[in-house]
Every structure is written in structure tokens, then in C-alpha cells.
Amino acid sequence: MAKFQLKINGKQLSVDVDPSTPLLWVLRDHLHLVGTKYGCGAGACGACTVHLNGNALRSCQLPVSAVGTQAITTIEGIATSETEMHPVQKAWLELDVAQCGYCQTGQIMSAVALLKRNPNPTEAEIEAAMTGNICRCGTYIRIKAAIQKAAKSTTK
Amino acid sequence: MTLLRRTKMEILKLHLKNAKRVIERTYTAPFLAHNPMEPISCFAHITDEKAFFVAPIQIPEMMKQNIVANLDIKPEQLEMKLARMGGGFGRRAYGHYIVEAGHISKKMKAPVKLIYTREDDMTNGIYRPTYIMTYKAAIDENNNVTALHVIGGGFPESPLHENRFPAGAIDNYLAESWELPTNITIGAYRAPRSNFNASAEQSFLDELAEAVGKDPLDFRIELLKKAKANPVGKNNDYDVSRYMGVLQLLKEKSNWGSPATKNAKRGVSAYFCHASYAAHVVDVTMKNGQPYVEKVVTAMDCGFVVNPEGAKNMVEGAVIDGIGNALYGELLIDKGDTAQKNLNNYRIIRHREAPKKIEVHFVQNNIDPTGLGEPPFPPVFAAVANALYKATGKRLYHQPYLKELNKQKA
Amino acid sequence: MKSENKNQSRRSFLKVTSLTGGGMMIGISWFANLIPNEAMAHVADNNNWVQLNGFIKITPDNQVKIFNPNPEFGTNVMTSLPMMVNEELEADWSKVKVEMGDYDTPRFKSQFTGGSRAMAMAWMPLRTAGATARLMLMQAAANEWGVPVNELSVSKGTVMHKGSGKAATYGELATAAAKLPKPEKVALKKPGEFTLLGTPQKNKVGKEIVSGQSLFTMDYQVEGMLIAMVIHPPAFGMQLKSFDASEALKMPGIKDVFEFQVYKDGYVKAGFDTRTFNRLIAVVGNSTWEVINARKKVVAEWEPIQTTKEPVMARGGRRDEVIPAGLESTDEHFAADA
Numbered sequence: 001m002a003k004f005q006l007k008i009n010g011k012q013l014s015v016d017v018d019p020s021t022p023l024l025w026v027l028r029d030h031l032h033l034v035g036t037k038y039g040c041g042a043g044a045c046g047a048c049t050v051h052l053n054g055n056a057l058r059s060c061q062l063p064v065s066a067v068g069t070q071a072i073t074t075i076e077g078i079a080t081s082e083t084e085m086h087p088v089q090k091a092w093l094e095l096d097v098a099q100c101g102y103c104q105t106g107q108i109m110s111a112v113a114l115l116k117r118n119p120n121p122t123e124a125e126i127e128a129a130m131t132g133n134i135c136r137c138g139t140y141i142r143i144k145a146a147i148q149k150a151a152k153s154t155t156k
Numbered sequence: 157m158t159l160l161r162r163t164k165m166e167i168l169k170l171h172l173k174n175a176k177r178v179i180e181r182t183y184t185a186p187f188l189a190h191n192p193m194e195p196i197s198c199f200a201h202i203t204d205e206k207a208f209f210v211a212p213i214q215i216p217e218m219m220k221q222n223i224v225a226n227l228d229i230k231p232e233q234l235e236m237k238l239a240r241m242g243g244g245f246g247r248r249a250y251g252h253y254i255v256e257a258g259h260i261s262k263k264m265k266a267p268v269k270l271i272y273t274r275e276d277d278m279t280n281g282i283y284r285p286t287y288i289m290t291y292k293a294a295i296d297e298n299n300n301v302t303a304l305h306v307i308g309g310g311f312p313e314s315p316l317h318e319n320r321f322p323a324g325a326i327d328n329y330l331a332e333s334w335e336l337p338t339n340i341t342i343g344a345y346r347a348p349r350s351n352f353n354a355s356a357e358q359s360f361l362d363e364l365a366e367a368v369g370k371d372p373l374d375f376r377i378e379l380l381k382k383a384k385a386n387p388v389g390k391n392n393d394y395d396v397s398r399y400m401g402v403l404q405l406l407k408e409k410s411n412w413g414s415p416a417t418k419n420a421k422r423g424v425s426a427y428f429c430h431a432s433y434a435a436h437v438v439d440v441t442m443k444n445g446q447p448y449v450e451k452v453v454t455a456m457d458c459g460f461v462v463n464p465e466g467a468k469n470m471v472e473g474a475v476i477d478g479i480g481n482a483l484y485g486e487l488l489i490d491k492g493d494t495a496q497k498n499l500n501n502y503r504i505i506r507h508r509e510a511p512k513k514i515e516v517h518f519v520q521n522n523i524d525p526t527g528l529g530e531p532p533f534p535p536v537f538a539a540v541a542n543a544l545y546k547a548t549g550k551r552l553y554h555q556p557y558l559k560e561l562n563k564q565k566a
Numbered sequence: 567m568k569s570e571n572k573n574q575s576r577r578s579f580l581k582v583t584s585l586t587g588g589g590m591m592i593g594i595s596w597f598a599n600l601i602p603n604e605a606m607a608h609v610a611d612n613n614n615w616v617q618l619n620g621f622i623k624i625t626p627d628n629q630v631k632i633f634n635p636n637p638e639f640g641t642n643v644m645t646s647l648p649m650m651v652n653e654e655l656e657a658d659w660s661k662v663k664v665e666m667g668d669y670d671t672p673r674f675k676s677q678f679t680g681g682s683r684a685m686a687m688a689w690m691p692l693r694t695a696g697a698t699a700r701l702m703l704m705q706a707a708a709n710e711w712g713v714p715v716n717e718l719s720v721s722k723g724t725v726m727h728k729g730s731g732k733a734a735t736y737g738e739l740a741t742a743a744a745k746l747p748k749p750e751k752v753a754l755k756k757p758g759e760f761t762l763l764g765t766p767q768k769n770k771v772g773k774e775i776v777s778g779q780s781l782f783t784m785d786y787q788v789e790g791m792l793i794a795m796v797i798h799p800p801a802f803g804m805q806l807k808s809f810d811a812s813e814a815l816k817m818p819g820i821k822d823v824f825e826f827q828v829y830k831d832g833y834v835k836a837g838f839d840t841r842t843f844n845r846l847i848a849v850v851g852n853s854t855w856e857v858i859n860a861r862k863k864v865v866a867e868w869e870p871i872q873t874t875k876e877p878v879m880a881r882g883g884r885r886d887e888v889i890p891a892g893l894e895s896t897d898e899h900f901a902a903d904a
Binding site: 219 | 639640641642644646649650666668671678682683684689758763768771782783784787796802803804822830833835836838841842843846848850854871887889893896899900
């Protein structure tokens with residue numbers, strides 16, 4: 001067991017866990033931030049995607065001891081304000097993307113990171129950035145359209 | 157074998173013997189793991205007063221007697237919240253995990269959440285069975301299909317729906333089943349049995365159409381016209397007019413005959429199950445030897461469409477699920493153990509493999525709503541295989557098709 | 567391992583809740599190191615719900631809630647089934663709240679997610695539930711105003727009497743309506759008369775999904791909850807012989823490791839009771855990662871099964887299902903001769 005001070009969604013939070021604990025389980029079990037999902041534990045599905053210093057990362061593959069002072073953002077921390085969602089979340093709602101919904105927070109985190117570094121991605125760039133995120137329900141066409149819509153809404 | 161079957165069999169043999177040509181083809185498909193995005197889990201808190209669960213379960217009523225009997229609780233003690241499920245596809249119809257969580261909570265005298273890892277879920281699954289189907293057709297000198305013999309089998313169940321199209325459209329028709337036991341657990345998977353039955357049947361019809369020199373879409377409509385005018389047998393379980401309706405709508409909306417892009421090749425397939433009718437035209441291209449489905453046009457008759465936006469989303473998902481499983485879906489078993497244990501080697505379709513476009517057209521009618529979650533799924537497989545034939549010149553008989561394509565190349 | 571600042575965050579959570587009137591919020595769990603489902607309990611529903619039937623509840627201040635009977639696994643029944651109720655109820659759909667019904671099949675008639683049957687099975691009972699509730703609300707207004715019910719009309723959750731200009735919301739009428747007898751027969755609209763059914767409507771749970779709310783069983787947590795995993799045999803055709811948990815029990819956070827039998831000997835399985843491995847090892851601990859690590863330390867011995875017959879109740883009768891011994895491989899299956 002060891003104590004870790006984590007900077008999550010702009011707040012300092014502390015946990016006392018085994019240093020090998022993946023960030024995913026720290027978020028879910030210890031900080032009750034359950035929007036970050038467990039899908040495979042092998043970095044193969046993208047359901048656990050969070051941001052580390054703004055870059056998309058599979059939280060199931062990152063031991064909490066490797067986080068240090070780097071800033072973590074989870075789905076719970078991306079809304080524009082307490083009452084307004086992020087433009088990517090809004091696009092997801094407008095295009096009614098979700099079916100079961102389980103993978104969608106991970107999809108959104110990958111999409112937000114993509115648009116941050118590339119506000120106007122081509123179709124091929126979207127596919128490349130998103131291909132690590134599996135949607136078993138097959139909502140890929142809507143996800144792509146939502147990313148394009150969010151890109152338009154933020155760059156106009 | 158009943159006398160009727162024996163007679164049918166004798167007549168069938170005679171037709172096959174006297175036929176100008178006989179075409180016989182065998183189709184296979186592997187086990188599939190459901191792999192819903194949310195692995196299996198269940199919350200249980202059993203106390204002296206009540207048995208409380210938060211359960212992801214498709215049909216809670218079906219689990220009641222199981223929970224009560226195996227956990228020694230009274231029916232009135234059972235309380236269950238039905239959590240949203242991160243997918244199911246049939247896997248969450250089988251609620252053994254509720255009983256397991258209950259046992260553990262009882263022993264621990266505490267609230268417990270049972271979690272299966274992805275590996276637990278994939279190695280301890282209730283899989284889509286592995287199936288084999290053989291079709292044998294007799295063709296006379298006038299290019300009429302005079303007889304059809306179908307034998308379907310599997311571990312541990314046959315995929316056959318014996319009264320389904322083309323039953324009713326062919327004068328001499330016999331469908332038979334065999335089953336062999338296995339200790340591998342199997343269960344319902346999105347459109348059980350139909351998901352394979354359709355792939356074999358609709359691939360075979362495509363090959364038959366070619367053999368008799370007809371357009372594959374028109375050939376199906378012709379058979380349906382015959383089934384409407386002079387149906388063979390009385391037990392055919394589909395509505396001929398609705399079946400024909402989706403094919404005609406598809407022909408019109410897909411602009412059949414002209415693929416969306418110039419390099420694309422087209423395949424068609426249609427199927428009836430769960431009281432609804434679905435037909436697809438699939439456009440594929442080959443890029444560096446890899447197949448890619450770039451566009452799909454779907455015609456769907458599910459009666460009155462309750463929520464058109466949600467319905468369209470559901471069909472898109474079923475089409476993408478179908479493409480993924482047709483090309484990549486495979487769970488291999490090696491000495492009782494699954495060769496695939498996680499999503500790094502169990503292949504599920506991903507973003508860049510999904511079509512650029514799926515057009516969904518619903519037949520407009522006021523028939524009380526029928527099924528939608530499953531019906532668009534089964535016919536996708538053969539539409540992909542039939543398009544790949546046009547693109548590569550190779551007929552595909554064994555799923556997953558990508559593996560079969562690569563094998564043929566080697 | 568305890569989360570810190572729990573009370574403080576709980577207070578901040580409650581503050582936010584009151585600011586937004588208890589409605590759906592974005593990022594609620596974020597304010598807190600608090601357990602999401604505890605949070606749900608704290609936003610306890612203090613409304614005075616009046617139940618009109620199994621599917622419909624209304625508050626005096628005119629909130630309308632419709633229950634979805636069918637378990638939701640992504641086909642969007644949380645939207646489409648309540649739409650059926652509301653087509654006949656005629657509350658304001660944009661304001662209707664939907665809620666997943668608990669397991670209570672007698673109340674909901676059918677709770678069946680499978681076989682693509684949701685729409686067909688719900689089509690009559692859910693529209694009928696909406697129509698009877700609307701009639702009861704109209705009857706309550708007719709009684710109150712002393713006018714015949716056939717002079718009344720409804721729109722977006724308000725009952726109106728054209729002759730007198732009187733109007734009342736469903737909320738105002740609900741308490742009186744709930745005391746009225748349930749109408750025996752109701753006429754349902756024909757498809758040509760639908761105003762909601764057949765129109766594209768967005769997922770009623772969309773906001774909760776995209777903001778990562780606690781919706782799934784995986785997300786469910788309560789104070790004092792333990793995490794459990796099960797170890798099953800490494801192959802179909804194998805069963806548990808014995809195991810040694812002494813090392814696993816020494817691992818941090820581990821509460822117990824034990825063997826259990828899922829179904830009793832002789833239990834007659836029904837169609838959906840499928841379960842191959844009946845004897846499992848449970849590993850129970852405080853957190854997921856601790857259990858994942860500890861289970862690797864369990865040393866189990868497995869042995870081949872003998873061919874057995876299991877009683878099954880399926881396809882209309884009781885039969886014995888043969889479970890063959892042996893370690894099967896895909897190659898052998900495809901070599902099988904029909």
C-alpha cells in the first residue's frame with residue numbers, strides 16, 4: 001500500500017492503494033468515478049479511455065504509481081460547466097449515437113482528445129484515432145458523424 | 157424417419173439422379189462469443205429478510221425458480237433491480253451469475269459484486285454453436301430447380317428452420333437435421349440459428365441463380381412469385397408478399413445493377429425471422445487484398461416503425477455486427493479451451509472496418525410492430541459473401557470469410 | 567484505502583443537487599469521493615407520486631413518470647416503450663421522465679428482452695395503460711367540473727373543456743383520478759391518429775450515458791461492498807478436484823477463498839439455466855485489483871469429467887441432456903460426418 005496524490009479533473013484527490021493498481025480501478029473502486037469503464041483490462045477495447053495531460057490513454061494499462069503529478073481528466077470532468085455539456089457530448093446527443101452505451105464514454109474521451117490536437121480531422125484521421133475503441137453495438141457511423149459535427153461546431 | 161419423409165426422400169433421390177445438373181455445397185460457421193462490452197457482473201446482498209440483486213438480465217422471470225431453488229430463499233424475498241446492460245446479444249439471457257453472486261453474498265454475509273474479467277467471460281461463455289449445412293439442388297434441362305435437399309447439423313443443435321424459404325418455392329423439398337452433443341456450453345446469440353441458416357441458404361441461392369443464368373435478386377423474386385401462386389406444402393412460416401416487398405423496395409432503393417462507386421462489387425441477400433423481413437445490398441471493394449464493405453442499402457419490413465430514429469440506429473448496428481462476424485468472428489476451441497481469451501485476439505469489427513454509409517429503408521405499413529433487434533442481422537453474412545464472390549471470383553463457404561479468402565489465396 | 571473528504575464531498579454534492587432542483591446533473595459523481603448509488607439514495611425522491619397504474623406515476627406538481635418494463639440492453643426500449651404509453655396518455659413527451667421498472671412481471675405483464683419481441687408484446691398493454699390513465703384523468707376533470715367526459719379534450723398533459731374554458735393539468739387531477747375505477751374498455755388510436763409513435767425521438771437516457779453516470783451493474787457500489795470473482799476449470803470437459811488457497815488468503819485485502827456449487831445436485835435446469843462448470847472457486851476481497859492479483863495465487867487441481875446426463879426441462883418436457891466427456895477441438899467438430 002502507498003499513498004498517492006492524484007490530480008483528477010482539476011482537483012487533488014488522495015488514495016492509499018497498491019502501487020501496481022491500474023488507474024482504471026483507482027478511479028472506479030476507490031474514487032467512485034465509474035464513467036470510466038472496464039472492458040478488457042488489456043488495452044484492447046478503449047472503454048477505459050481517460051486523458052493524461054490531455055492525451056487519450058487506456059487507464060487499464062497505467063499503474064497508479066506512474067501517474068505522478070500529471071493531470072488526469074475523466075468523462076466526469078469534460079463538461080464545459082456544471083450545467084453545460086462538452087460540444088462532443090452534445091453532438092453525441094444530437095445524433096442519438098448510443099445503443100447500450102457502455103463504450104460511449106471511452107469513445108467520447110478519444111474523440112475529445114482527437115479534436116483537441118486536430119480540430120478538423122479528415123475521415124481517415126477520425127478512423128485512425130478511434131479504431132482502438134470498440135463498439136460492440138456497431139454505432140461507428142454515428143460516432144464518426146458526431147465527431148464531424150462537433151468539429152464543425154467548435155471551429156466555425 | 158416417418159413414411160412421408162421416406163417418400164419425400166425417395167422422390168428427391170430420383171430427381172437428383174435424373175437431374176441435368178446437381179449442385180451440392182457445404183457451409184460451416186464457428187463458435188462465436190457474445191462479448192458484450194460490459195463483462196458479466198451481478199450485485200447481490202442476501203440477508204435473513206431478503207435476497208436483493210442488481211442484475212443485468214434479459215428475462216428475469218425465467219431466472220426466478222432457479223434463484224429461489226438454488227439459494228434456498230422464498231419467492232417473496234426476491235427483489236431485483238434491472239440495471240441497464242452493456243450489451244447482451246443473448247448472453248444475458250443466461251443468469252447463472254445471479255445465482256453465483258447470491259451464493260457468495262450468503263457465505264460472506266455481505267453485499268457482494270461478482271465481476272467476470274473479459275477472460276472469464278470469453279473462456280466460460282455460452283456461445284453461438286458451431287454449425288454445418290449442406291444444400292443439394294437438382295436443375296433440369298430448362299434451368300428449373302426441381303429439387304432441393306437440405307441437411308443442417310451442429311454442436312449441439314441444428315441450425316435448420318425447415319419451413320422457411322425456399323421451402324414453398326421448390327416442388328421437391330426435404331430438410332433434415334442432425335445434432336451431436338458437446339460439453340461446450342451454447343446458447344442464444346442474436347437471431348439464434350437464423351444467423352447461420354441465412355448465411356448458408358442465401359449464399360446457396362446466389363450460386364443457384366448463377367447456375368441457371370439469372371440475376372440473383374430477380375431469381376429470389378421469381379421463387380417467391382412461385383411460392384405465392386403455387387405454394388408447395390402448407391407449413392411455410394413466412395409471408396410471401398412481405399418477403400417480396402422488401403426485395404422489391406431494395407431493388408428500387410439500391411439502384412440494383414449499379415454499385416455506388418466504380419470499383420465496388422455488389423451482393424444481395426434477404427431473410428425472414430422474428431416476424432420481420434430484411435434484405436441488404438452490400439458494396440465491397442478489395443484494398444491490398446483486404447475486403448472492405450463500403451456501403452450497405454437495407455430494406456426492412458418490421459411493421460409499424462415505433463421510433464424511426466432508434467430503429468435506424470438498430471439496423472445500422474445489426475449490419476455492422478453482421479459484417480464483423482461474417483469477416484472476422486471466430487472462437488476456436490483447442491482441447492476444450494478457447495484459443496481466444498480477450499479482445500486482443502478475438503476480433504470484433506472496428507471503426508475503420510465499418511461501412512462509410514448504411515441506408516435504411518422501411519416498408520411503410522400499419523401492421524402491428526414486429527421484431528427489429530435480430531432480423532436485419534442474419535442476411536448480412538451472405539450479402540457480404542455474395543459481394544466478395546463478385547469482387548474476387550471465389551465462392552466462400554466457411555466463416556469467417558476473411559480467413560477463407562486468405563486460405564484460398566495461399 | 568478509504569476515500570478522503572467523504573463527508574465534505576457529500577455536502578457539496580447535496581448543495582449542487584438543491585441548486586438544480588434534483589434533476590439530472592452532469593458530472594455529479596465528480597464532485598464527490600462518494601459512492602454513486604449512495605448518491606442516488608441521497609437525491610431521495612421526495613415527490614408525492616400518485617400511481618395511476620403499473621406504468622404511470624404523476625405528482626401533484628405535474629411531473630409525469632413512465633416505467634419501462636423491459637430490461638434495456640441497447641435496443642432503446644427505455645424510449646420506445648414509454649412512447650407507446652404516452653401516445654395514449656398524451657402527457658408532454660419532452661417533459662416525461664422514464665424509469666426502468668424493477669423485476670415485477672405481474673405488474674408489467676411482460677419483462678422480456680429477447681427474440682425481438684419487445685415491440686410486439688408491449689403494443690397492446692402499454693397503449694392500453696396510457697389510454698386508461700388518460701380516461702381516468704378526464705373522468706376526474708368531468709366530475710370536478712360537472713360536465714360530460716365526451717366534451718373534454720387533452721393536450722400535453724392538460725385536460726380542457728372548451729365550453730367553459732376550464733383547464734387542469736394531469737398533476738392537479740392525478741389524486742382524484744387514482745381513486746376512480748379503472749375503465750373496463752378503452753378505444754385505442756389508429757395508426758393514422760398517432761402523433762408520437764412513428765416520429766423520431768431521441769434516447770431518453772442519452773444524457774446519463776454520455777456523462778458517464780452510474781447506470782450499469784458494473785458501476786453499482788454500496789458502502790461495505792465486497793468484490794468477488796470466480797475461478798472455473800481451464801477447459802470444457804474438466805472439473806475441480808481440489809485447491810490450495812493458503813497463498814491467496816495472505817494477499818492484501820482478501821476476505822475469503824472458497825469452493826461452492828452453483829446448482830444443487832439433481833436440479834432440473836430450465837432453458838436459460840445453462841451453466842457448464844457447476845463447482846467454482848470464489849475469491850472475495852475489498853477491491854477488484856486485489857482480487858485479480860489474489861486469484862492468480864490460488865493453486866487448483868482439475869480432473870476430466872465423466873460423461874453425464876443432466877435433467878433439463880425444455881421444449882415442453884423433461885429430458886436428460888448428455889454432457890460428453892473429453893476435451894473437444896474445433897478441428898474434430900468440422901471433421902464430423904453428418
